[in-house]
Amino acid sequence: MTSDKRYNRRSFLKGTGIAAAATAVSWRASRAGEPDPAIVNLPDHSKYLGEGVQAHPYGSPSQYEANVIRRDVEWLTATRESSVNFTPIHDLDGIITPNGLAFERHHAGVAEIDPAQHRLMINGLVEKPLVFTMDDVKRFPRENRVYLLECAANSGMEWRGAQLNGCQFTDGMIHTLMYTGVPLKYVRETKPAWMGKRMRAIGFLLRLAAPMALVPGAGRTADIALGEYLAAECVTCHQLSGHSTGGIPSIVGMAEGLFIEALTAYKRGERDNDVMRNIAGRLSLEDMAALAAYFAAQGPRR
Numbered sequence: 146m147t148s149d150k151r152y153n154r155r156s157f158l159k160g161t162g163i164a165a166a167a168t169a170v171s172w173r174a175s176r177a178g179e180p181d182p183a184i185v186n187l188p189d190h191s192k193y194l195g196e197g198v199q200a201h202p203y204g205s206p207s208q209y210e211a212n213v214i215r216r217d218v219e220w221l222t223a224t225r226e227s228s229v230n231f232t233p234i235h236d237l238d239g240i241i242t243p244n245g246l247a248f249e250r251h252h253a254g255v256a257e258i259d260p261a262q263h264r265l266m267i268n269g270l271v272e273k274p275l276v277f278t279m280d281d282v283k284r285f286p287r288e289n290r291v292y293l294l295e296c297a298a299n300s301g302m303e304w305r306g307a308q309l310n311g312c313q314f315t316d317g318m319i320h321t322l323m324y325t326g327v328p329l330k331y332v333r334e335t336k337p338a339w340m341g342k343r344m345r346a347i348g349f350l351l352r353l354a355a356p357m358a359l360v361p362g363a364g365r366t367a368d369i370a371l372g373e374y375l376a377a378e379c380v381t382c383h384q385l386s387g388h389s390t391g392g393i394p395s396i397v398g399m400a401e402g403l404f405i406e407a408l409t410a411y412k413r414g415e416r417d418n419d420v421m422r423n424i425a426g427r428l429s430l431e432d433m434a435a436l437a438a439y440f441a442a443q444g445p446r447r
């Protein structure tokens with residue numbers, strides 16, 4: 146826990162107690178005809194010149210906001226580089242998180258990315274790989290969108306019971322920011338080579354020729370590594386050993402066309418099974434093709 150003693154619960158309560166008492170006193174004083182010094186005395190800041198307008202070329206928060214900062218929890222992560230910093234949600238007004246207070250999660254420290262060296266690459270299940278520099282991307286029409294992002298682990302530490310002493314730490318893995326970006330459809334339309342055509346062809350073939358043994362091309366282009374990554378969710382039920390257990394069929398070594406067709410049928414609600422409808426509903430055709438390629442490669446069907 147940060148050793149910021151001002152923010153522990155007891156001093157907070159004491160603080161509010163004092164503040165409440167002070168309010169009561171000034172109210173009584175003003176009733177008794179004693180003026181409130183914060184009203185009748187000239188405030189300090191009006192008695193001398195402030196800093197030059199360029200003193201801080203990049204704006205920074207007022208000293209009176211010094212407590213409004215992100216904080217981490219020392220014992221929560223193994224290293225300071227692979228860690229989280231929590232947004233001080235208790236100190237914020239309104240829904241937009243200031244940029245400097247946005248919750249961040251890093252696994253290898255904060256990366257310093259030079260925009261001039263940054264590349265957006267579209268490759269994998271595409272007919273023609275594309276690469277864009279930041280200048281290329283900036284030529285497209287931009288959109289601003291407000292998004293709330295919440296870490297999947299937010300409040301997770303509390304599942305074992307109360308462990309942290311404030312909402313910044315229990316629920317601060319969250320931020321709401323205005324993101325500026327370029328919709329992928331513009332990037333895609335610039336060069337019609339990207340995956341739209343192939344995907345439409347696969348969908349069309351599926352409707353025409355189901356059931357069939359193989360979707361032409363799907364196996365060759367699908368990303369097995371992506372399939373392996375996505376398969377983590379599946380293998381809790383579908384055994385990689387290829388055995389069917391308790392009504393759960395084996396999907397190892399299944400023909401890729403049948404595999405995609407089965408998932409598409411669950412997704413469209415044409416095949417009945419709540420679990421698989423739910424799971425397939427979240428998969429894109431690209432995901433399905435990757436999963437199909439991965440499971441097909443796990444050996445012959447047993």
Ligand code: HEC
Nearest residue numbers: 378379382392393394396404407408417418420421424436
């Ligand atoms: C909670 C358990 C569970 C999980 C997780 C799960 N499945 Fe299934 N899956 C089933 C069951 C049960 C069936 C059989 C449903 C039926 O009777 O139609 C099935 C059927 C299938 C079928 C059709 C098999 C055939 O022989 O027709 C495919 C393909 C499939 N699952 C793929 C997947 C993939 C890919 C994932 C991961 C993204 C996944 N499943 C995750 C339980 C699960």
